[in-house]
Amino acid sequence: MSLPHALLTALVERSCSGSDLAARFDRSIGYFWHATHQQIYRELARLEEAGLIESLPEASTRGRKRAYRVLPAGRNELKAWVAQEDEPAALRDEFMVRLRAEAAVGPTKLDGEIRRRIALHEAKLALYREIERKDFPAEPQDRETALHHLVLRAGVRYEENWLELLNEALIALQKPVGATRSRRGKPAVATARAKQK
Template sequence: MSLPHALLTALVERSCSGSELAARFDRSIGYFWHATHQQIYRELARLEEAGLIESLPEQSTRGRKRAYRILAAGRDELRAWVAQEDEPAALRDEFMVRLRAEAAVGPTGLDEEVRRRIGLHEAKLALYREIEQKDFPTEPQDRETALHHLVLRAGVRYEENWLELLKEAQAALQMPLRTSRPERNRPKRK
């Protein structure tokens, strides 16, 4: 996913100022695609320069923010991007390497980090479930709502999966050490 397409999606849903867009982004798409407010403003300028969005004339009232709306070219770009084929994202997570390193050189105290991560994932899962109860009290009856709910459910499942994996890691870290480690990839002596 790219930040421009995330911003185009948000602007299709509703025209708004950069600060409103950044706040909306933090409360929705930002759970799945992180971007700083500076990155958002830079990308808005690029999208406007490319003719995909336009800023609306600022009203002369003090403190009025520049609002943006998507143009037909922006909708076309978004449609083309949605229809593209791509490969599923490869798992690239530093923590997986840390688990392997723990197996190779441990014990290192990784169990403290596992406990910390469990707390973070439990908090995020609780937040997602709270959002789900508030925003989806009943089963969606239309396509748009069902797709929004599906994205949220993906977040719920992601957090549940991490919690399951971290609890398995906790159990593995409590197991006894192997009495001898096999030597691997050592050159044979002649």
């Protein structure tokens, strides 16, 4: 996903000023695609220059605030982007490498970092569940609401998955050091296979 398409999506949902858009972004799409307010304002200028959105001074603010709305070209761009084929994102997470490094050079104090991450994921999960409780008290009956709920459910499952994995990591760290490694530092299974050849 790209920031321009995230902003186009938010503006199709509701035209608003840059500051209002940045605040809305933080409370919705920002949970899934992070961007600073400075990045948002820069991208709004690019989208306007490309003829995908337009800005108009808001009468009530005497020109200090500009409201942005999506033009037909912007809707067409968003529709084309939604329909395009894309490969699933590859897992690229530094923490996975840190787990491998812990196996290679540990024990370290990784358990403290894991507990810190657990607290962060628990807080985010609680937030998502509260949003779900308030915004989706019943099964959605229309397409738009069902899709919004699905995006939120993806966030819930993401946090649940991380909590499960991190708790499993704490259990793994309690296992004895070197129980499955040979004297050369290679896994015992790999060493046994090498001897059979």
